[in-house]
Each structure stands twice: as structure tokens, then as C-alpha cells.
Amino acid sequence: DTAVSQTPKYLVTQMGNDKSIKCEQNLGHDTMYWYKQDSKKFLKIMFSYNNKELIINETVPNRFSPKSPDKAHLNLHINSLELGDSAVYFCASSQYDTSNYGYTFGSGTRLTVV
Amino acid sequence: EDKVVQSPLSLVVHEGDTVTLNCSYEVTNFRSLLWYKQEKKAPTFLFMLTSSGIEKKSGRLSSILDKKELFSILNITATQTGDSAIYLCAVSSGNTGKLIFGQGTTLQVKP
Numbered sequence: 001d002t003a004v005s006q007t008p009k010y011l012v013t014q015m016g017n018d019k020s021i022k023c024e025q026n027l028g029h030d031t032m033y034w035y036k037q038d039s040k041k042f043l044k045i046m047f048s049y050n051n052k053e054l055i056i057n058e059t060v061p062n063r064f065s066p067k068s069p070d071k072a073h074l075n076l077h078i079n080s081l082e083l084g085d086s087a088v089y090f091c092a093s094s095q096y097d098t099s100n101y102g103y104t105f106g107s108g109t110r111l112t113v114v
Numbered sequence: 115e116d117k118v119v120q121s122p123l124s125l126v127v128h129e130g131d132t133v134t135l136n137c138s139y140e141v142t143n144f145r146s147l148l149w150y151k152q153e154k155k156a157p158t159f160l161f162m163l164t165s166s167g168i169e170k171k172s173g174r175l176s177s178i179l180d181k182k183e184l185f186s187i188l189n190i191t192a193t194q195t196g197d198s199a200i201y202l203c204a205v206s207s208g209n210t211g212k213l214i215f216g217q218g219t220t221l222q223v224k225p
Contacts, residue, residue: 004156031211041200043157043215055210090156094211103148103213105156 003027004106006091012112013081020077021109023091029104030095031055032074034066037088037108049074081113116141120203120216128224131193135219137203138185147179147186148213150202157202160188193223 004025013019025032033056034046048056049068063079074091091106118139127133139147146164150157161170163179163186170177174193179186190197200220204213 033211041152041218041220043202043204043213043218045212045214048210048212050211056212103159105158107155 003104004091004093006089006106006109008109009107010110010112012114015081015083015113017081018077018079019081019111020075021089021091021111023074023076023106025072025091025093025104025106027093027104028095029093030071031093032068032071033092033094033103034074034076035090035092035105037090039087043090047074047076078111081111083113086111086113116205116207116214118203118205118214118216120201120219122219123217124220124222126222126224127193129194131223132189132191133193133221135188135190135201135203135221136185137187137216139203139205139214139216140184141205141207141214143208144181145206145208148204148206149177149186149188150204152200152202152218153198160201190221193221195223195225197221198223 006023031050033048035043037043046060047066052068065077068074088108088110090108092103094103121136148162149160161177166181174191177188200218202218203216
């Protein structure tokens with residue numbers, strides 16, 4: 001009954017490879033996000049989709065491409081992985097309304113690029 | 115540029131102590147301030163604050179927001195080892211739902 005689930009939980013890969021992380025939420029939320037948490041535990045937003053429409057696209061290398069096939073799924077594809085991409089990537093979802101931006105986070109995907 | 119700053123960055127206390135964590139912000143189009151607790155995995159929601167001066171309480175945890183001075187505090191009384199975690203402060207800005215996070219405060223509670 002996991003509310004926001006990400007796969008895989010761990011990903012170890014070599015530089016230059018292409019990889020994808022998948023996220024699914026069963027909360028009926030209409031907005032989903034990708035956040036990156038670096039080694040200093042600093043969480044920073046990367047992308048956000050509302051009803052399959054991209055609404056936030058922060059300054060992220062274009063090697064990172066999000067895709068939202070429907071409002072319950074938001075995937076992240078990363079091309080030509082670099083050492084600096086090593087981090088924990090969190091997916092989150094929320095219901096977009098004017099009064100409450102309470103998020104639910106997934107358990108994270110720890111990406112290690114070697 | 116929007117900014118959220120937490121202090122202290124780390125804190126070591128003994129069980130039974132009371133701690134106060136600080137969060138200050140400079141954010142355009144403020145909507146709300148949120149506190150999260152992060153142990154090994156995902157951040158878990160603690161409080162959302164939108165109005166100044168109204169304390170939110172949950173057990174031994176409480177939080178308050180000052181929108182004039184642009185800060186919030188999170189208090190934990192009678193700390194327990196299970197309170198050891200990273201406490202994250204975030205501000206919701208604009209109408210996109212985007213959260214701007216502080217660096218976090220790492221709290222260690224020793225027996």
C-alpha cells in the first residue's frame with residue numbers, strides 16, 4: 001500500500017551510461033516532483049508535473065529528462081551519467097490546491113556513478 | 115534568490131533535554147512553511163505553518179511561525195533517542211507547489 005513508490009531503490013552504474021528511475025503514486029494527487037539530495041543532505045527541486053504538464057524545470061543539465069505518461073507516474077531518465085550525478089533522488093506528490101502543499105515523498109533512489 | 119537557512123547545522127544533546135531548531139527565510143511569494151523529519155529514508159511531514167503566531171503542536175514537538183521577522187522555530191521537549199534525525203525546513207513559494215529547502219539540522223540524542 002505504498003503511497004509513493006520509486007524503483008530502483010539503489011542504482012550503481014558506470015560513467016557514460018543511461019539510466020531511468022521510475023515513480024508511481026496511488027494517492028490520487030495531480031502534481032509530482034523530482035528532488036535531488038546531495039551528499040550534504042541538501043534537497044533541491046529538479047522538475048514538477050501537474051496533470052502531465054511540466055510546470056517546474058529548474059536549472060538542470062539537459063541530460064536529465066522527466067516523462068509523465070499520466071498523472072500517477074513520473075519517470076526520470078538520465079543520459080551520459082557523470083560522477084557528480086551521484087545523489088539520492090526523491091520523487092514526491094501533492095494535491096495542487098491553494099491551501100495545502102503537503103507533500104508525500106517516496107523512499108528515494110540512491111544513485112552511485114563509478 | 116529565494117533562500118532558506120537553518121541553524122544550527124548539527125546538535126548533540128542528551129535524552130530529556132529540550133532543543134530549539136531555527137529556520138529563517140527570504141522567499142518571494144511565500145505560501146507556507148513546512149517542517150520535515152528525515153531518518154534513513156524519505157522526509158516525513160511534521161507541520162505546515164501559514165499564519166504568524168499560531169503554535170502547532172504534536173506530542174513533544176511544537177512549531178511557530180513569525181511572518182514579520184521571517185523565521186520559524188521547531189521545539190522538541192524531553193528528547194528521546196528516537197528523535198535523532200535530520201530536521202528539514204522548507205518554504206512553499208508561488209503557485210507551483212515548489213518547496214525550497216534549508217540545509218537541515220542534524221540532531222543526535224544520546225542516551
